Amino acid sequence: MRVVIAKCSVDYVGRLKAHLPLATRLLLVKADGSVLVHSDGGSYKPLNWMSPPASLRTRQPDEAELEDGVVEQWTVQSAKTDDRLIINIHEHIHDCRHDLGVDPGLIKDGVEADLQRLLAAQIETLGTGFTLVRREYFTAIGPVDILARDAAGATVAVELKRRGDIDGVEQLTRYLELLNRDPLLAPVRGVFAAQQIKPQARVLAEDRGIECLTLDYDALRGVDDSASRLF
Template sequence: MRVIVADCSAEYSGRLSASLPPAKRVLLIKADNSLLIFSELGSYKPLNWMAAPCTLKDVTPDSVEDADGPAPEHILRVCADKTSDVLEVSLYHVYSDTTYDLGIDPGLIKDGVEDHLQRYLSEQIDRIGPGSKLIRREYPTAIGPVDIMALNADGEHVAIEIKRHGGIDGVEQLTRYCELLNRDPLLAPVHGIFAAQTITPQARVLAQDRGFECLILDYDEMKGREDDSLRLF
């Protein structure tokens, strides 16, 4: 990662045209040659940028002043590989030009995604009712895996569909699973539970009309109930 702080201007040409007048800004140049221009104020988005795949060239112009002011010390010219787009950044005075090796980034790890909800609910299956037992997560069917298959206190099968934000599409998905599973005499009757952190009013009405139970999942509270009985410390 190369970070440049400089007085600069920029011209973008190609499918659209845009320009930035001279001002002090921060330039980020990544290992793939993509270049982003940031200002002190404004949102997190860059003022202008060229995304990879692209080619970057550092050009030293002739030191000749024109009517618009002094010539730039350097010009960074970034050309898109697949289009005619060009971003040209003129650097008039460079305050800092530093390169860092950031290494390989492991990526963003999200907390509270559907897989986490599924794991916690499988470990806390009593949330669907006292006496319930887990059969398995990702229960296979011919049209895809059911998030959780369980038995209720009466020994009847329960198919659970889990979403972060439950909408009508999730109810329809649970409907397809239950219709298929109830064709198997060894499983029927199979009840359905639609579980989510939030459920839209329309989805709740549809789920109840289909005979499904709606279950709101409090992720923070579920996370706080992690079983630590086998931990030494």
């Protein structure tokens, strides 16, 4: 990773044209060939950029460019198109390089596996008297996230999602159709549980007799401080 802070102007030339007038900016040159131009604002989004694969070529300015104050010119050429990012640098303020190594990638907190584990351990979140039959209950069309029994001993199939949409309701519907063919389990009702449930998914689920349950991940983890809440 090369990190450059410079006073520069930037032109994008190709399928479209864009110009950034002279100002102090942050230039990021990544190992994958991408180059990003940032200002001290606008959150994470760069002002302009060139996606990889791309090549960076630098050259010294000609006489006319020198008279305009340019001390170095970068040309970032896309390998797939004729698009170019031309950066005219007027002043180098900072320039350093760092080897960041191989990134392990984003590890998400609150993925479906975590929700499944926590809900199975606290099965009475579904209701008083609930008991766990098993997690990942195998069927011919895939595993049901949680199979449980309610206080009356009836079978309940639970489908878990971080964000519940119509596809999740359809998936649970297919599981219920299959499970209700088993005389040892039938009748089986469904619970669609998620941290967020889209309104369309909730309407579809309720129309099919499926209960919707919004899960509080922090509460399941035991880190929700209810005493500090205003409501």
